[in-house]
Amino acid sequence: MALSGIQIYKMLPQINCKDCGFPTCLAFAMKLAAKQVELSSCPHVAEDAKAQLSEASEPPVRLVSLKANGHEVKAGNEVVMFRHEKTFYNKPGLFLRLKDSQPAGEIQAAAAEADGYCVNYVGRDLTLDGFAVEAVSGDAAAFASAIAAVRQASHRPLILISTDSTMIAAGLRAVDGENPLIYGANTGNWQAMTDLAKQHHASLAVIAESLDELADLTEKIKEAGVKDLVLDPAARDLSQSLALNTQIRRLALKKNFRPLGYPLISFPGEGSDPAQESVMAVHAITKYAGFIVLDHFAAETAYPLLVLRENIYTDPQKPIQVQPDIYEINNPGPDDPVLVTTNFSITYFSVANEIEGSGIPAWLVVTDAEGMSVLTAWAAGKFDAERIAKTIKSFNVADKVNRKRIVIPGHVAVLSGELEEELPDWEIRVGPREAIDLPAFIKQVL
Amino acid sequence: MAVEIPKDSWAGSVRVVTLGATPADGGTRSHTIMIGGQNTLPFMHFEKSTPHRPVIAVEIKDRRPEDWSGLLLEIWGDAANDPATWAKQAEVASADLLVLALTLTAADGSPTTPSMAVGAVKAALAATKLPLIVLGPGQADADNELLVPVAEATKGERLALGLCEDKNYRTIVAAAMANDHCVVARTPMDVNLAKQLNILIHDMGLPLDRIVMDPTTGALGYGIEYGYSVMERLRLAALQGDAMTQLPMMVTPGFEAWKTKESKFGQDVPETWGKWEERAINWETLTAMTLVESGADVVVLRHPESVRRVHQAITDLMTVPETV
Numbered sequence: 001m002a003l004s005g006i007q008i009y010k011m012l013p014q015i016n017c018k019d020c021g022f023p024t025c026l027a028f029a030m031k032l033a034a035k036q037v038e039l040s041s042c043p044h045v046a047e048d049a050k051a052q053l054s055e056a057s058e059p060p061v062r063l064v065s066l067k068a069n070g071h072e073v074k075a076g077n078e079v080v081m082f083r084h085e086k087t088f089y090n091k092p093g094l095f096l097r098l099k100d101s102q103p104a105g106e107i108q109a110a111a112a113e114a115d116g117y118c119v120n121y122v123g124r125d126l127t128l129d130g131f132a133v134e135a136v137s138g139d140a141a142a143f144a145s146a147i148a149a150v151r152q153a154s155h156r157p158l159i160l161i162s163t164d165s166t167m168i169a170a171g172l173r174a175v176d177g178e179n180p181l182i183y184g185a186n187t188g189n190w191q192a193m194t195d196l197a198k199q200h201h202a203s204l205a206v207i208a209e210s211l212d213e214l215a216d217l218t219e220k221i222k223e224a225g226v227k228d229l230v231l232d233p234a235a236r237d238l239s240q241s242l243a244l245n246t247q248i249r250r251l252a253l254k255k256n257f258r259p260l261g262y263p264l265i266s267f268p269g270e271g272s273d274p275a276q277e278s279v280m281a282v283h284a285i286t287k288y289a290g291f292i293v294l295d296h297f298a299a300e301t302a303y304p305l306l307v308l309r310e311n312i313y314t315d316p317q318k319p320i321q322v323q324p325d326i327y328e329i330n331n332p333g334p335d336d337p338v339l340v341t342t343n344f345s346i347t348y349f350s351v352a353n354e355i356e357g358s359g360i361p362a363w364l365v366v367t368d369a370e371g372m373s374v375l376t377a378w379a380a381g382k383f384d385a386e387r388i389a390k391t392i393k394s395f396n397v398a399d400k401v402n403r404k405r406i407v408i409p410g411h412v413a414v415l416s417g418e419l420e421e422e423l424p425d426w427e428i429r430v431g432p433r434e435a436i437d438l439p440a441f442i443k444q445v446l
Numbered sequence: 447m448a449v450e451i452p453k454d455s456w457a458g459s460v461r462v463v464t465l466g467a468t469p470a471d472g473g474t475r476s477h478t479i480m481i482g483g484q485n486t487l488p489f490m491h492f493e494k495s496t497p498h499r500p501v502i503a504v505e506i507k508d509r510r511p512e513d514w515s516g517l518l519l520e521i522w523g524d525a526a527n528d529p530a531t532w533a534k535q536a537e538v539a540s541a542d543l544l545v546l547a548l549t550l551t552a553a554d555g556s557p558t559t560p561s562m563a564v565g566a567v568k569a570a571l572a573a574t575k576l577p578l579i580v581l582g583p584g585q586a587d588a589d590n591e592l593l594v595p596v597a598e599a600t601k602g603e604r605l606a607l608g609l610c611e612d613k614n615y616r617t618i619v620a621a622a623m624a625n626d627h628c629v630v631a632r633t634p635m636d637v638n639l640a641k642q643l644n645i646l647i648h649d650m651g652l653p654l655d656r657i658v659m660d661p662t663t664g665a666l667g668y669g670i671e672y673g674y675s676v677m678e679r680l681r682l683a684a685l686q687g688d689a690m691t692q693l694p695m696m697v698t699p700g701f702e703a704w705k706t707k708e709s710k711f712g713q714d715v716p717e718t719w720g721k722w723e724e725r726a727i728n729w730e731t732l733t734a735m736t737l738v739e740s741g742a743d744v745v746v747l748r749h750p751e752s753v754r755r756v757h758q759a760i761t762d763l764m765t766v767p768e769t770v
Contacts, residue, residue, distance in 0.1 A: 211451070219447070
């Protein structure tokens with residue numbers, strides 16, 4: 001957690017020498033707290049205070065980044081427990097686990113399928129982030145060739161899984177020049193794993209059954225020179241995993257507890273019931289995982305998880321908006337209906353998708369409602385008769401159609417009276433509440 | 447290194463609402479369902495125990511809902527033709543309680559009459575011993591016309607009646623008060639609107655322990671993050687001691703998920719959406735689980751496989767870890 005100006009002031013020499021360019025040490029401390037100046041501007045600060053202050057300026061959850069071939073997956077740098085407090089910044093990376101006991105051809109095919117998967121959601125292309133390759137064969141050559149098979153199919157970042165350092169060493173040699181995540185270090189192997197991580201500039205996952213043990217290990221590994229760590233508190237059931245992830249996030253954010261100030265890794269697919277993998281992944285996405293390793297890939301499970309991740313990591317301070325405009329759907333002509341909605345992207349896409357799918361040509365007038373959905377915007381006074389009328393006029397809708405008639409969403413039926421006053425030449429019709437009912441409404445009612 | 451676990455300690459707690467009444471209390475249910483009572487954020491067993499687990503209500507209709515997804519009509523089969531059979535099947539699917547949602551019109555297009563509504567509710571009550579929530583068709587006049595006779599005909603059963611909304615709550619609340627029922631109060635994804643409606647209903651004289659609030663949610667991909675955060679904020683406010691937010695929350699992920707294209711349709715959708723049935727069940731299950739994580743006390747679902755998965759997950763979440 002960031003130090004306050006007063007806390008910083010206590011660590012400064014308090015001699016008001018003005019060498020930093022500020023009149024007093026307190027003024028300098030305030031600027032430091034606001035991150036507007038660098039500590040190096042002060043020539044008199046003691047070494048131990050310098051160490052403390054630079055430590056304090058580090059983020060509470062360390063940013064760990066896995067890079068490979070131009071792809072990057074970042075986790076960490078989070079500052080809140082709840083997304084409404086600010087936002088969640090780095091979407092957890094979704095990785096698919098493949099095991100070296102499978103034939104190389106199968107591994108390559110599975111990796112190719114998952115690597116090529118790309119689904120469009122509200123105009124964005126969503127994909128998985130990488131692969132986790134696990135050494136279960138006990139044969140270093142088999143592990144290296146499994147990794148090579150994945151690399152034949154995908155350039156995305158990798159997680160190498162084994163607690164045997166000879167396996168990891170062979171794996172790292174197979175991806176020389178990348179910085180993968182090694183999974184992982186435990187009380188038995190941490191020295192060898194730390195050496196490998198250092199040598200290959202890899203990140204290192206740390207596995208321990210208790211937070212006490214986990215904190216001990218990260219401190220030892222950090223001391224030995226590896227700072228890019230990822231935590232696995234080793235819980236595989238929902239309840240325990242939710243508790244531990246919450247405790248770790250709280251310790252990092254509220255107590256500024258450095259030994260656990262790292263991103264978390266989750267393995268939702270290890271339960272007995274495969275249908276529960278997505279359910280476990282929900283919890284990993286909502287409650288603080290930085291890397292998520294899945295054991296199954298299918299479009300019908302990947303798509304909802306990718307969408308959930310987008311939703312939870314949407315910045316609540318900035319609704320996703322589309323440009324207010326008059327949108328032409330299915331090439332409308334002057335006799336086709338005019339529909340009105342708001343510029344919240346999901347509202348826009350719901351309406352546009354329905355009309356598009358039905359094949360009915362229509363004009364869709366998108367009002368600037370500051371990115372809110374119909375009901376929310378209406379409740380906030382951002383989608384009222386005045387705004388709608390202004391939009392209709394400013395986009396010269398009247399010049400595009402023969403019949404001056406607009407359809408407003410059913411949820412704001414109350415606006416029709418006021419709209420008739422604002423747009424006296426126009427016929428105001430109340431459409432359905434839900435976008436899904438629009439095609440039937442247009443066919444049957446208009 | 448001994449790590450000290452940071453524990454939150456809250457001044458407030460959520461009220462307990464009891465749904466259903468046993469013969470001893472003037473009803474006919476074999477057991478009641480208690481929801482709420484939490485004094486921590488969801489499933490923080492290391493702080494305080496969670497008195498009542500989140501429950502699953504299965505939504506059934508008074509007549510076959512032809513506008514529902516083909517997947518749902520297929521899985522429920524003929525049971526969907528008759529509320530009594532449907533209620534029994536929902537109980538078999540391990541529903542904790544039932545939501546009977548009344549339809550605006552009868553099969554022939556004429557308006558649903560009060561006697562039809564009462565008949566459907568009584569049939570559902572007779573068919574199972576589960577507590578019941580009854581929702582009107584969602585239009586103020588029809589809601590009032592149908593829910594009042596339903597409330598009278600089931601006096602003492604401690605149903606929950608809904609949905610009370612800011613434009614239409616008085617009649618439903620009065621009917622609940624006069625006949626020993628609870629109400630469901632729905633507001634559109636806003637903390638202050640939720641509080642305000644609770645205050646209005648409470649001001650009419652209905653005790654707070656007979657109000658369940660429905661803060662409304664969006665489905666996965668269709669605004670779930672708004673519902674999710676509003677629920678987290680409502681629950682935080684409740685724990686901080688804001689009395690008018692200290693009510694259990696009910697949400698309808700089944701309704702929301704099954705109106706999305708992702709769930710409803712198997713044809714003319716992108717290939718990258720994958721297999722229809724599993725995708726649809728995932729859509730409902732993930733929507734529900736996300737809301738359970740944010741504090742839902744009742745999730746209303748439609749597909750029996752979603753019920754199975756969410757039920758299992760809630761059981762897992764309610765398991766107190768040994769190390770705690």
